[in-house]
Amino acid sequence: MMFPGLTPIRVALWWFLAFFSAPFLLLILLISPIYRIRFGYIDARRIGHFCFDLGYFIFQDNNRRSPKRIAHVFFLEGPVSNVFLERLTKHYFFVHPLARIPFWILNEFPNGLGLISKPQRIISGSRDTNGVFAKSSFQIRLLDRHNSTGHRYLESCGVDPSDKWVCLCVRDSAYLDTFYQKTEGDWAYHDFRDSDIDSYLEAAEYLAEQGVKVFRMGKAVTKPMVSSHPNIIDYASSEHRSDLLDVWLVANCYFCMSTNLGLDAVSQVFKRPLLIVNALPLIHMQSYHESIFVPKHLYSARSGQHFGIREYVEAQWNRTDAYREAKIKIADLQPSEITSATKEMDQRLRECWAETADDHALQQRFWRIMKENPRYSDFHSWVHPSARIGRNFLRSIA
Numbered sequence: 001m002m003f004p005g006l007t008p009i010r011v012a013l014w015w016f017l018a019f020f021s022a023p024f025l026l027l028i029l030l031i032s033p034i035y036r037i038r039f040g041y042i043d044a045r046r047i048g049h050f051c052f053d054l055g056y057f058i059f060q061d062n063n064r065r066s067p068k069r070i071a072h073v074f075f076l077e078g079p080v081s082n083v084f085l086e087r088l089t090k091h092y093f094f095v096h097p098l099a100r101i102p103f104w105i106l107n108e109f110p111n112g113l114g115l116i117s118k119p120q121r122i123i124s125g126s127r128d129t130n131g132v133f134a135k136s137s138f139q140i141r142l143l144d145r146h147n148s149t150g151h152r153y154l155e156s157c158g159v160d161p162s163d164k165w166v167c168l169c170v171r172d173s174a175y176l177d178t179f180y181q182k183t184e185g186d187w188a189y190h191d192f193r194d195s196d197i198d199s200y201l202e203a204a205e206y207l208a209e210q211g212v213k214v215f216r217m218g219k220a221v222t223k224p225m226v227s228s229h230p231n232i233i234d235y236a237s238s239e240h241r242s243d244l245l246d247v248w249l250v251a252n253c254y255f256c257m258s259t260n261l262g263l264d265a266v267s268q269v270f271k272r273p274l275l276i277v278n279a280l281p282l283i284h285m286q287s288y289h290e291s292i293f294v295p296k297h298l299y300s301a302r303s304g305q306h307f308g309i310r311e312y313v314e315a316q317w318n319r320t321d322a323y324r325e326a327k328i329k330i331a332d333l334q335p336s337e338i339t340s341a342t343k344e345m346d347q348r349l350r351e352c353w354a355e356t357a358d359d360h361a362l363q364q365r366f367w368r369i370m371k372e373n374p375r376y377s378d379f380h381s382w383v384h385p386s387a388r389i390g391r392n393f394l395r396s397i398a
Contacts, residue, residue, distance in 0.1 A: 021105055028102075028115060036070045039103040040117030042089060045078035048262030050085050051247070052126040053119040055133070055140065055269030058092055062138045072117060075099040081262075084146075084244040091143075126265065128288040131382040133268060140270060142251065150248040153240055157213075157233055164254035165213035167267075168204060170197050171259045174220040192296075192320040192330050195259050195278045197225050202335040203257070203342040204232050210346065215249055217263060255345055260284070275345040277338050277390075280330070282312045283373065287380045287387040292348075294341045294390035297331040304329075308397050309369050316375065341390040362394050 028037050042057070044050045057072065064070065072093045080086045089095055106112040120126045128134070151161050159165065172194050197216065204214040208231035216225040218236030225234045235241055235249070247266050250256055256267035260279035264286070267274045274291040285293035298307040298315055307315065307328075317323055323330055333341075347353040366389055370376055 021102060025102060025105065025115075029113060032115065034069075036115070037073060038070060038115055038117045039073050039099050039106060040119065041075050041077045041100070041103060042119050043078060043121050044076040044080045044082075044086065046262050047081045047085070047246075048265040049119070049121045049126045050081055050265075051262075051269055052128075052265040053121055054085060054089050054092075055265070056120045056126075056128070057117070058140060059132050059136055059138060061092075063132065063136050073099045073102075074117075075103070082243045082246065084242075084247050088247075127286075127379065128268065129379075129381045131288060131384070133271060134288065134290075134384050140251075142248065146244060146248060149244055150252065153245055156240065158230070159213050159233075163213055164211070165215055165249070165252075166204075166207055167215050167217050167250045167253045167256045167258075167263075168200060168225075169217045169250075169256065169258040169261055169263045170195050170200055171261045172197070172222045174218075174222045189319045189321060192280060192323060193259065193261075195332055197221070197223065199278075199332060199335050200257075200338055201225070201227060203339040205229055206339050206342060207346065208232050212254060212346070215253075217246065217249070219246065255349060257342065257345075273345065273349060273386075275341060277341050278333050281316045281318070283316050283370070283375060283379055285379075285387070285389075287383045289384055290386040291384070292341060292345050292388055292390050294333065294337070294393045296333060299329040299331065301327040301329045306397065309366055309394075312397065313370055313373050337393065340392045344391055359391050359395075362391075362398050363388055365398070366394060 031037075040057075042050060042053050061070070061072070074089065074093050074095045075097050076086065076089070076095060103112075103116055106116050120128075154161055154163075173191065204216075204225075204227065207214050208227075208229045212231065214232045215235045216233065216237075219241070221236045224237040225232070227234075235245070246263065250263060250266040250272065251270040253267070253272050255273035255275055256264060257275045257277070258264045258267075258279075260276050264274060264276070266272075268286065268289050271290075274286060274289055276286065276291060276293045278296050279285075279293065280296050280298075282293070282295045285291070295312065298312060299305065300307070315323070315326070315328060317326065344353065367383075370380065
């Protein structure tokens with residue numbers, strides 16, 4: 001059935017546009033066996049979906065083995081969250097707001113007559129469930145002028161481009177309150193995902209003592225990250241923060257350390273290792289990427305008992321009130337636990353991590369329990385061989 005949910009006015013508008021666009025669309029359909037033009041969009045409102053879906057389209061184009069030539073014509077949906085990603089989109093694809101018209105018309109036909117491209121946000125929730133990034137040897141390269149801007153910023157911080165740096169991305173309420181409160185309402189239902197930046201200082205200082213620079217990231221933050229260590233840089237609170245550097249720093253980092261927020265997508269698209277801490281729900285872990293995942297603590301509010309693996313997998317809520325109604329208490333990781341996960345990621349990347357047979361068996365047990373969950377295939381139809389739960393945390397809940 002065509003036009004499900006459309007008002008009579010929108011149906012009339014569809015017919016009006018379809019009538020005047022018919023010759024153009026018919027021509028595109030006729031040449032499609034030789035040269036296919038596909039109309040689509042990328043949701044630009046959130047940097048995570050924006051970056052991931054853009055990267056996915058780029059990788060798909062590069063990986064395509066069909067001799068048939070395909071050209072994408074995109075429009076951007078919603079206010080642009082990152083102007084550098086907007087420029088990057090226009091570098092790779094033709095972007096024009098009028099692409100919305102043929103997309104809207106074709107979308108009412110079965111499979112869009114094979115002439116539309118929908119973003120991964122619609123298809124998979126912006127998850128690489130087919131391993132497109134990891135299986136490909138392709139790498140997105142930023143332009144020389146972008147690298148020059150990044151290098152100038154590093155030099156201003158006393159950082160050499162050959163140095164290792166970690167991007168620390170800690171979610172708090174400031175970003176949504178600053179940029180989306182007026183247009184999209186109250187975001188308090190996401191408060192369970194927030195963390196205190198002070199809890200990450202111990203881990204940052206561990207890295208700093210190893211000679212690794214730490215850039216605290218963020219477009220808007222509730223408070224600064226205070227440290228006297230010269231290797232810890234509160235980029236988020238500095239006058240140098242920009243949309244270009246937000247992407248460039250993560251795209252070139254040693255690894256990204258995050259609490260599961262939009263900027264993580266940059267590390268996925270540019271194939272940088274990812275450490276996720278203080279995140280929920282566990283079943284949403286980025287198993288399609290080289291990553292370590294350590295969730296927040298979950299307890300039964302009735303008994304006070306800490307959750308085990310199976311209970312973590314079954315707790316799949318995305319709202320603070322849902323955990324409260326389920327009588328589940330959420331507690332942040334202790335600074336020492338965050339540091340432990342940081343050391344594991346650092347030592348694995350340095351190839352000096354000692355994995356015991358018992359730890360390997362625990363990881364296998366975890367994945368067996370995950371696979372028993374009815375929603376497993378929705379999130380983990382392809383699993384990266386280096387995706388895992390943090391060792392010490394897994395030991396504590398096994």
